[in-house]
Amino acid sequence: MTDPLMAYLVIPLVKIVVIVAVLMLVVAYLTFAERKVLAYMQVRIGPNRVGPRGWLQPIADGLKLFVKEDLIPSGAQRFVFVLAPCLIFVPAFLVWAVIPFAPATDLFGLLPQPVEPFLADINIAVLFVLGVSSVGVFGLILGGWASNNKFSLMGGLRSAAQMVSYEVPLGFAIVAVLLMAGSLSLVDIVEAQRDMGVWFVFPGILAFGLYFVCGVAETNRNPFDLPEAESELVAGFHTEYSGMKFALFFLAEYANMLVVSSLAVIFFFGGWLPPFPNLLASVWAAPVLAWIPPFVWYAVKVGFFIVLYIWFRGTFPRYRFDQLMEVGWKWLLPLSLANIMLVGLGVMLLKG
Amino acid sequence: MTEPLKSLFDVEEMELSFGPQHPATHGVLRVQLKLDGERIIEAKPIIGYLHRGTEKLFETMAFPQCIPHTDRMDYVAAATNNQGFCVAMEKLLGITIPPRAAYLRMILAELQRLASHLVWLATHAIDIGAITPFFYTFRERDAILDLFEEYCGARLTLNTMKIGGVPFEVPDGWLDRCSELVDGFNAHIDEYETLLTGNRIWKRRTVGVGVVSPEDAIDYGFTGPPLRGSGVEWDIRKVFPYDRYDEIDFKVPTGANGDTYDRYLVRIEEMRQSVRIIRQCLDRMPDGPIMAKAPKILRSTEGMVYGSVEAPKGELGYFLVTTEKGTEPYRCHVRPPSFVNLQLLPKMVEGSLVADLVAVIGTLDIVLGEIDR
Numbered sequence: 235m236t237d238p239l240m241a242y243l244v245i246p247l248v249k250i251v252v253i254v255a256v257l258m259l260v261v262a263y264l265t266f267a268e269r270k271v272l273a274y275m276q277v278r279i280g281p282n283r284v285g286p287r288g289w290l291q292p293i294a295d296g297l298k299l300f301v302k303e304d305l306i307p308s309g310a311q312r313f314v315f316v317l318a319p320c321l322i323f324v325p326a327f328l329v330w331a332v333i334p335f336a337p338a339t340d341l342f343g344l345l346p347q348p349v350e351p352f353l354a355d356i357n358i359a360v361l362f363v364l365g366v367s368s369v370g371v372f373g374l375i376l377g378g379w380a381s382n383n384k385f386s387l388m389g390g391l392r393s394a395a396q397m398v399s400y401e402v403p404l405g406f407a408i409v410a411v412l413l414m415a416g417s418l419s420l421v422d423i424v425e426a427q428r429d430m431g432v433w434f435v436f437p438g439i440l441a442f443g444l445y446f447v448c449g450v451a452e453t454n455r456n457p458f459d460l461p462e463a464e465s466e467l468v469a470g471f472h473t474e475y476s477g478m479k480f481a482l483f484f485l486a487e488y489a490n491m492l493v494v495s496s497l498a499v500i501f502f503f504g505g506w507l508p509p510f511p512n513l514l515a516s517v518w519a520a521p522v523l524a525w526i527p528p529f530v531w532y533a534v535k536v537g538f539f540i541v542l543y544i545w546f547r548g549t550f551p552r553y554r555f556d557q558l559m560e561v562g563w564k565w566l567l568p569l570s571l572a573n574i575m576l577v578g579l580g581v582m583l584l585k586g
Numbered sequence: 587m588t589e590p591l592k593s594l595f596d597v598e599e600m601e602l603s604f605g606p607q608h609p610a611t612h613g614v615l616r617v618q619l620k621l622d623g624e625r626i627i628e629a630k631p632i633i634g635y636l637h638r639g640t641e642k643l644f645e646t647m648a649f650p651q652c653i654p655h656t657d658r659m660d661y662v663a664a665a666t667n668n669q670g671f672c673v674a675m676e677k678l679l680g681i682t683i684p685p686r687a688a689y690l691r692m693i694l695a696e697l698q699r700l701a702s703h704l705v706w707l708a709t710h711a712i713d714i715g716a717i718t719p720f721f722y723t724f725r726e727r728d729a730i731l732d733l734f735e736e737y738c739g740a741r742l743t744l745n746t747m748k749i750g751g752v753p754f755e756v757p758d759g760w761l762d763r764c765s766e767l768v769d770g771f772n773a774h775i776d777e778y779e780t781l782l783t784g785n786r787i788w789k790r791r792t793v794g795v796g797v798v799s800p801e802d803a804i805d806y807g808f809t810g811p812p813l814r815g816s817g818v819e820w821d822i823r824k825v826f827p828y829d830r831y832d833e834i835d836f837k838v839p840t841g842a843n844g845d846t847y848d849r850y851l852v853r854i855e856e857m858r859q860s861v862r863i864i865r866q867c868l869d870r871m872p873d874g875p876i877m878a879k880a881p882k883i884l885r886s887t888e889g890m891v892y893g894s895v896e897a898p899k900g901e902l903g904y905f906l907v908t909t910e911k912g913t914e915p916y917r918c919h920v921r922p923p924s925f926v927n928l929q930l931l932p933k934m935v936e937g938s939l940v941a942d943l944v945a946v947i948g949t950l951d952i953v954l955g956e957i958d959r
Contacts, residue, residue, distance in 0.1 A: 275718060276717075276718050276720075276721035276722070277721055277722060277725055278721055384600060384602050385602075388624065388940070391623075392624075456715065457715065457787055459715070460941075466610065466940055466941050466944050467940075468608065468609060547717070548717070548718050549716070549718060549781065550715070550716065550785070550787055551711070551714045551715040551716040551782075551785065551787045551788045551791055552714060552715025552716075552787070552791070552941075553787060553790070553791075554790070554791060554939060554941045554942070555624055555939055555941060556939065557790055557791075
């Protein structure tokens, strides 16, 4: 395995292809899951016509969007109009380069030596994720502006204000995690939770709450879905988009949901670790819990957050714009600042 | 965006045409907005996109033929529209309808009020971003429409009342099925309330939004839930009872602050009162004929008459001018509650945000078919 061609080209390429393909499929089926779960919450059945029990629905949706006519409204800034969906889609998928969804594995003995299934473990992964994902907001603003539509423009403006103001408490909430883990590498953060024998959600419950609220706001989902508030702004920033460009916005939104859920799992719920790492040695169920592959733990935890997202959508009305700003600046920001001090004090006292 | 801004700090008002094709304007209402960012400087409702000349059509039709056309005005509450026209006509012709007909009419009208309020709740909640109540309310609404279908064959445009009574005797077991539905209804209302009444976001979106003082409400001719939400106790069923509402015991709920949340509570309570009314009607249902003795061809005397009923959205009145021995109205003016209630929209939303406009349109519960006629 010392062959540089293998190590730097072939293996990463294989990983990239696999990750992107799986991610695309997961995102597509996420839309299906959302429609199904939402349907069951709303006393209806949901998609059940395409394929057995509707399982081919996302494929059909994808095909439809792919062959649909791609409209560019007259008066739109053509270049920016085309650029915007790329600007939001690329970061949403780029982030996955550093998200560790499982530890090094030899795939049940199939590989000669353990390989890390994720693409890269970089030492500033947290900064990378925050930096890359905040590029996505440009896509929203530019898309809204370039459409030459007042509703789109307002959606774009709303999203700009919202994402900028919620990124601040989001960052501060993550700082609390960094204080506890002492590292910016996502892998190290997971391993710190294993070593400490406790998921960060227990010492950092406030940080978790702040993180998740801001995360929901970052992804423009209920109850913070103002940029695309259907009843107010028709469809917000993507009113004028159709066909594959619209699909890119959609894929990006769901990929971002996955990112936020994944990070919540990694920061606060021990990533791929089985539950209650500190009890592992003493409980009779420990061997069973440890036997389940780490990736399954990770997927189950992420799935929980996804269901939470859908549950929010099923139950919450939408905030008004000024109230949204109020929540962000008057509540979340001071709370997250106070949280840093609290966690910092705790870390100082415990670690010495 | 035609003229370039003079400097960086120059501000410009944005004009936004909100509708007529917009998901939240409940049909083809168009509101011309002048916006400063998201704040509304001026709002001007523009109507007429659904004008069908119903009032003029009435002038060419024999009295009974008018009734199907009343269905199409407030198309989510057809039964009360029929009732309004029949009440006005009976007043004109001096017909007293038999008790069984009156009780059946009250059942139909109150079922219709429930159905209409369910549509209002569904759309109002969706406008404010809560999508789930829609599916729950439409489940119950469908059950009500099933009853209508069984009774008169139609689900939406019912044409279910005649001048002098009701056209059909109820099918076997219909009253039992109606009773079953009514008994379970309060539990369903509790369900909707679980989703919304105590919800903090719902309260933040509705409390203090679109406040109407009782004076304004009276000055602008508000009727129905918007008037009662402002704390004025006024219900045609109480003050000018028609059919047999004077024999029924029910309360008229009122609000205190006149905001969107109060109007929401008033309508929810009205649904519970409708359930009570139907319950009483079912318990006391008299036997007897369902049509009064009226001539085959109705001929009017010269005169004018105004008859009104409490429709789900407010006072629905018909003003008829008739000629001697005429078979059709000389002139029929309809006083639609939605039209009058819409008047205050600009005053209610000025200075608030676009999101509030949506909430206010929802809380006024307008139907464009009735506004434009």
